[in-house]
Amino acid sequence: MAEDSRRAPEEILCLAFNQDGSCLAVGRPRGFDIFSTESTALLHREDCGVVRLVEMLFRTSLVALVGDTLGRQLTMWNTKARAGICSLQFPSEICGVKMNHRRAVVLLRQKVHIFDLKTMKALHVIDRSDQAPGLDPALCSLCCDPERGWLAAPLVAGSQGAAVDARAGLVGVVDTYTLPLGGSEEED
Numbered sequence: 509m510a511e512d513s514r515r516a517p518e519e520i521l522c523l524a525f526n527q528d529g530s531c532l533a534v535g536r537p538r539g540f541d542i543f544s545t546e547s548t549a550l551l552h553r554e555d556c557g558v559v560r561l562v563e564m565l566f567r568t569s570l571v572a573l574v575g576d577t578l579g580r581q582l583t584m585w586n587t588k589a590r591a592g593i594c595s596l597q598f599p600s601e602i603c604g605v606k607m608n609h610r611r612a613v614v615l616l617r618q619k620v621h622i623f624d625l626k627t628m629k630a631l632h633v634i635d636r637s638d639q640a641p642g643l644d645p646a647l648c649s650l651c652c653d654p655e656r657g658w659l660a661a662p663l664v665a666g667s668q669g670a671a672v673d674a675r676a677g678l679v680g681v682v683d684t685y686t687l688p689l690g691g692s693e694e695e696d
Contacts, residue, residue: 526564527608527652533571535559540573542587552587563605565625566652572605572612582614584628594628604646609654611684617645620661622684632687636661650684657685 522535531551534541539555540562561574569588574581579601584593596614604615607625614621620634643662651658660681 521558521560522562524562524564527566530567531564533562533564535562535573535575540571542571554585554587554590556585556592561602561605563607565607565609570607572607574602574605584612596628603644604648606648606650606659608650608652608657611650611657611659613648613650613659613684615646615648615661620648620659622659622687632684634682657683659684 518536518538520534520536522533524533524535525531525545526533530545532543532545534543537558539553539557540559541550541554542552542564543549544551556573556575558575558577559573560579561572563572565571569586570593571585571587573583573585575583580598581595582598582602582605583595585591586593598614598616598621600616600618602614603617606613606615610625611631612623612625612628614623618636620636621630622632622634623629624631648659648661658681660679662679
């Protein structure tokens with residue numbers, strides 16, 4: 509991607525395509541950039557502080573940012589208004605963020621938090637305290653189809669709670685649109 513000739517290149521902290529692959533977001537020590545993947549043109553640059561994780565919602569003005577030094581604050585950012593919409597604090601480091609048309613999913617090492625995207629109201633928390641130490645806590649996929657809220661993530665607990673080798677290849681799939689409100693979900 510072309511770097512703006514008026515500025516020296518900065519360290520890259522993260523890279524993320526949007527859901528349809530039309531944009532690439534780049535997190536930097538001073539903010540983030542959004543590039544078109546079709547033309548490599550710089551579409552947006554924001555100097556808002558450190559951005560360690562960035563997740564775009566398709567090609568809309570909504571971007572989820574994680575940037576504080578401890579990685580515990582999620583900021584929903586509007587690129588048109590060039591301002592934060594809301595910020596949420598978490599008890600531990602945010603390892604990943606996924607969004608679709610209706611949900612925002614925040615991945616911590618021990619928990620998965622699911623939010624209504626329009627209101628950022630907490631809907632559900634999935635406990636994954638049995639996660640194997642070697643598994644990447646950011647490893648998951650959220651379906652981007654507006655009619656489906658599937659969230660897939662690795663499982664490491666057996667059907668009776670017995671530990672299973674993390675390399676066993678088990679994947680848990682939940683529908684974030686139909687999960688009961690509140691509480692924790694025991695992964696089956």
